[in-house]
Amino acid sequence: MIEPKLFYRELDKFFSRIDRMEEPTKLLTSVLEQLVSSFGKDLHIGEGKLFQEQEDWFVLVKDLSSRKKTQTYLSLDSEQQAIKLLLQHGSYIFDNPEVQIVPELKTRNDTTLAGFCVGEEILWVLLFELDPGWERAEIEVSLNIIRSVLNDWMASQSLKDNLTQAAKIQQSLLPRRVPEFSGFQIAARTVPAKLVGGDFYDFFTFDLDLMGLVVGDASGHDLPAALLVRDVVIGLRVGYEKQMKLVHVLENLNRVIYRNRTKGFTSLFLAELEKDGSLFYVNAGHPPPLLILRDNIEKLDVGGTVIGAVPEVRFKRGFAYLNPGEILLLYTDGLVERKGTDEIESGIKLLFRVVHQNKDKTAKEILESVFATLKGKRIIDDTTLVVIKRTEKEN
Numbered sequence: 001m002i003e004p005k006l007f008y009r010e011l012d013k014f015f016s017r018i019d020r021m022e023e024p025t026k027l028l029t030s031v032l033e034q035l036v037s038s039f040g041k042d043l044h045i046g047e048g049k050l051f052q053e054q055e056d057w058f059v060l061v062k063d064l065s066s067r068k069k070t071q072t073y074l075s076l077d078s079e080q081q082a083i084k085l086l087l088q089h090g091s092y093i094f095d096n097p098e099v100q101i102v103p104e105l106k107t108r109n110d111t112t113l114a115g116f117c118v119g120e121e122i123l124w125v126l127l128f129e130l131d132p133g134w135e136r137a138e139i140e141v142s143l144n145i146i147r148s149v150l151n152d153w154m155a156s157q158s159l160k161d162n163l164t165q166a167a168k169i170q171q172s173l174l175p176r177r178v179p180e181f182s183g184f185q186i187a188a189r190t191v192p193a194k195l196v197g198g199d200f201y202d203f204f205t206f207d208l209d210l211m212g213l214v215v216g217d218a219s220g221h222d223l224p225a226a227l228l229v230r231d232v233v234i235g236l237r238v239g240y241e242k243q244m245k246l247v248h249v250l251e252n253l254n255r256v257i258y259r260n261r262t263k264g265f266t267s268l269f270l271a272e273l274e275k276d277g278s279l280f281y282v283n284a285g286h287p288p289p290l291l292i293l294r295d296n297i298e299k300l301d302v303g304g305t306v307i308g309a310v311p312e313v314r315f316k317r318g319f320a321y322l323n324p325g326e327i328l329l330l331y332t333d334g335l336v337e338r339k340g341t342d343e344i345e346s347g348i349k350l351l352f353r354v355v356h357q358n359k360d361k362t363a364k365e366i367l368e369s370v371f372a373t374l375k376g377k378r379i380i381d382d383t384t385l386v387v388i389k390r391t392e393k394e395n
Contacts (some may be wrong), residue, residue: 197382216268334381
């Protein structure tokens, strides 16, 4: 029997030699190779084989045995009792001649198989032949430890893949650049608290005299939030392509999002800005954008509730006007909710102070000044800011 301390020391070395970020087939092939080479002599194991679940079968994808493959090893029926026992227990030693994962071994007494399964959405079976001298306790402990670590690794990799997918979805929905709209300067930025967040913004160009814009915050984080943002942004684009009006666009979008049962909702501010400074908008449960006037603030809060929470909603349309030199700030709550700040109002006052101090600068410089105040502070939620400044004359 292997001395326990020596065994766990060797087990650490075993895991250190495996690249946990490999895709499943390469990862599990490495496990097969390292397990046999590292512990084959002490645990009396050899002839490793890797099977992947495909519909009702486990199909051989890697065979490290030196012996010639037989047809019975090329696939395993997932409905046979031996496989069910393996899946039920996680690992299993097939030392009962009546319960064999390879049927032909029922008539042989010289070969015992042991194996374990890993994975969630797709299952994998690692199977080994046990050589004379093996001990049950050692085999069971070793295979179960390795199985547990592999499941953690694969779950972590699956989560990373989902997050990467969500990040790509989010990036694909954000405008590559802000539009040019004569008489106005525009700057925008979003910073997720994690790899993927629920904040978004978008612009809709109708003609030279009218531009649409939206800033929103979908509930949750990661892939569910990214998918919800995708549905909202696409829904808005489709609504405008059908030349629907502000209120109708949002009421129709709410029905679609609620009917999809995405288990989430989103707040958003949707507006149409005209070349003369007129702004028509609907605020759907979103933190009110701030219109920075000469010495005070106008909050744009007319509208209704969030999108997707109830099947039917009714919205009101609001109106504001931007004079030359005035600045419109559209943001998400992550910008004004900071750790150590008791009230959102404190964050809004700070935002106003920073923008007011830089009001003579360009929209891009104002945006940079705001984000500069956040440096060194822990971001606890996604942070988005869109700055729109009406210039004294047309660009």
